[in-house]
Amino acid sequence: SSSTTPIKATLFPGDGIGPEIAESVKQVFTAADVAIDWDEHYVSTEVDPRTNSFLTRESLQSVLDNKVGLKGPMATPIGKGHRSLNLTLRKELNLYANVRPCYSLPGYKTRYDDVDLITIRENTEGEYSGLEHQVSLFFSSLVKNLADYLSFDFVKVVKGVVESIKIITRKASMRVAEYAFLYAKTHGRKKVSAIHKANIMRKTDGLFLQCCDEVAEKYPEIEYEKVVIDNCCMMLVKNPTLFDVLVMPNLYGDIISDLCAGLVGGLGLTPSCNIGEDGIALAEAVHGSAPDIAGKNLANPTALLLSGVMMLRHLKLNKQAEQIHSAIINTIAEGKYRTADLGGTSTTTEFTKAICDHL
Ligand code: NAD
Numbered sequence: 001s002s003s004t005t006p007i008k009a010t011l012f013p014g015d016g017i018g019p020e021i022a023e024s025v026k027q028v029f030t031a032a033d034v035a036i037d038w039d040e041h042y043v044s045t046e047v048d049p050r051t052n053s054f055l056t057r058e059s060l061q062s063v064l065d066n067k068v069g070l071k072g073p074m075a076t077p078i079g080k081g082h083r084s085l086n087l088t089l090r091k092e093l094n095l096y097a098n099v100r101p102c103y104s105l106p107g108y109k110t111r112y113d114d115v116d117l118i119t120i121r122e123n124t125e126g127e128y129s130g131l132e133h134q135v136s137l138f139f140s141s142l143v144k145n146l147a148d149y150l151s152f153d154f155v156k157v158v159k160g161v162v163e164s165i166k167i168i169t170r171k172a173s174m175r176v177a178e179y180a181f182l183y184a185k186t187h188g189r190k191k192v193s194a195i196h197k198a199n200i201m202r203k204t205d206g207l208f209l210q211c212c213d214e215v216a217e218k219y220p221e222i223e224y225e226k227v228v229i230d231n232c233c234m235m236l237v238k239n240p241t242l243f244d245v246l247v248m249p250n251l252y253g254d255i256i257s258d259l260c261a262g263l264v265g266g267l268g269l270t271p272s273c274n275i276g277e278d279g280i281a282l283a284e285a286v287h288g289s290a291p292d293i294a295g296k297n298l299a300n301p302t303a304l305l306l307s308g309v310m311m312l313r314h315l316k317l318n319k320q321a322e323q324i325h326s327a328i329i330n331t332i333a334e335g336k337y338r339t340a341d342l343g344g345t346s347t348t349t350e351f352t353k354a355i356c357d358h359l
Contacts, residue, residue, distance in 0.1 A: 006037035007315060010062040010282075014072025015043060016289025017299035022072050024301035024352040025308045028327070031356035034312065034320045039066060043074055043085060052081075053088040060092050063282060070311050071284040072304060075291070087130075090123055095274035095282060096172060097179045098123045098253065101310075102260035102270060107333020108342060115240045115263050120183065121253020122176040123274065126204075128250045131165040168204040168249065173211035179275060180212075180247035181219045191223040192216065195232050195248035195256060208249055233259060261286060268300035268341040271307035273314065281314040283307035297347040300339040302328060305355070327358035 013022035029036055041059035050057040054077060063069045074085040089095065098121040104113050177194075184192050194212035198205035209226055216224035227235070229252050235242050236256070240263050248256060261270040267287035274282045285303035293299055305328055312321035331337055337354035338344025346354070 004035045006035040007068070007317075008037045008039055008066045009311065009315075010059070010066050010069030011038040011040045012059070012069065012071040012074070013040065013042060014289065015075045016073060016291050016294040018072030018074070018289060020295070020297065020348050021285070021299050021301035021304040022070075024348055025070065025304055027352055028305060028324060028355050028359070029308065031359045032320050032324050032327075034317065034324075047082045051083075051088055051092065053083045053085060055085055055088050055092075060089070063089075063093055063280065067278070067280050068311060068315060069282045070304070070308050071282055073285060073287060073289040075289040089282070090274070093274075093280055093282065094124075094277040095280070096124050096277065097121065097176050097275040098257070098272055099183065099275060099310075100257045100260070100270065100272040100286065102257075102264050104264050105269060105332055106329060107335065108265055108269075110263065110265050112240055112263055115260070117240060117243050117260050117263075118183065118187075118189065118245045119253060119257040119260055120176065120180045120245065120247045121257060122172060122208075122247075122249050123253075124250070125167045125169060125172050126250030127164065127166045128254075129165060129167045131167070132162065134162050166201070166204050168207050170207060170211060173208045173249075174215065177212045177215040177247060180245055181215050181222060184222050184245045185219060189222070189245050191225065191244040192219075193232070193243055193246045194224070194226045195229050195246055195252050196226060197229050197252075198226075199228060205249065212247065229256070232256065236260065236263070257286070266341065267303065268339065269302050269306070271303055271305075271310050273307065273310045281311065283311040283314070297349060298340055299348050300341050301348055301352060302332070302339075323359060324355075327355045330358050331355045 011022060013019040026038065039062050041062055044054045044056050047054060048056045051060060076084040100119045103116045104110065180192055194209055196205040196209050198209050236259060246256065261267060270286045272284055272286050274284065285307050287303055290299060309321045309325050331354045337346040337351045339346055339351050
């Protein structure tokens with residue numbers, strides 16, 4: 001309640017629709033009398049040399065100090081000589097796991113009524129290590145000349161070849177596996193499925209699985225299974241209730257978590273939370289800055305609001321988290337106020353007001 005000392009939390013409104021939906025979160029939190037003192041940080045218009053990005057050192061420090069925050073979508077400005085905003089956050093704050101709950105919203109009809117899944121994605125390595133390169137021109141032309149001279153064929157293979165390096169480490173795999181099992185245990189979940197392609201990627205996914213196996217042994221009360229990614233996709237669309245908590249390397253997590261978002265109604269609805277070392281939690285909507293509808297008061301703030309609810313649960317402010325959650329669900333279920341992405345005609349502000357009224 002308002003009588004307790006407010007907890008400081010960083011707020012990145014972000015770009016595009018970000019400021020509009022962040023405003024909605026602030027209004028709803030105020031209506032619910034949540035004791036959060038927002039420490040707001042915008043993406044800078046200049047590159048900060050200390051971070052080599054449009055995110056300033058001060059804004060990163062704010063999350064490191066507060067240990068908790070909420071982030072709107074960020075569109076990385078195009079140009080050379082700086083790092084992507086999301087990558088900067090991930091690296092600087094060591095955000096190693098992305099947790100994405102996907103559950104059916106009562107009152108919003110989709111193909112499935114009873115989805116209740118948690119995807120936990122390794123967020124720092126795997127296929128997204130950023131280590132991609134071409135065989136150097138000098139090298140390839142040299143080889144080509146030589147091969148032409150010797151009339152060898154193999155250069156046809158070298159030319160037009162690029163490489164990408166997938167990195168899996170024991171450290172990062174253990175860290176995310178441990179987080180997944182701890183999450184399952186503390187949230188009363190029954191099963192953890194490790195998603196992989198170790199039949200082909202024997203060494204990398206093999207190591208990931210081995211780490212999951214090791215952690216699973218410490219949690220005999222939690223059912224554990226290993227599922228090959230392609231089969232997992234098929235099973236998810238056929239019957240999502242076959243799964244509970246899913247843990248996986250970076251690329252698979254990116255794909256599967258979007259697939260799961262699709263099962264429950266899409267990007268306007270799905271929240272997530274990034275978990276970092278030293279207990280950092282940075283919640284964020286899954287969607288991007290939606291430039292096509294930015295500034296038009298059309299965005300659905302639900303995903304960011306539900307991310308805010310995840311943040312409150314992380315802070316153990318469960319009562320207010322529950323109140324806000326119910327107000328959102330009830331507003332959508334009632335069907336009177338819905339944004340365009342859910343087939344309605346309400347503006348962001350009308351929908352937000354309806355949620356506040358429910359509180
Ligand atoms: P997007 O998620 O911004 O938009 C995809 C589609 O979904 C658009 O039609 C958009 O209008 C709609 N949409 C998204 N969120 C919505 C909401 N809350 N309410 C109603 N409709 C919504 O994806 P994009 O167009 O591929 O990306 C746009 C920009 O966002 C890019 O610069 C991208 O890099 C960035 N991005 C950032 C993040 C992040 O910060 N985590 C994530 C994804 C994309």
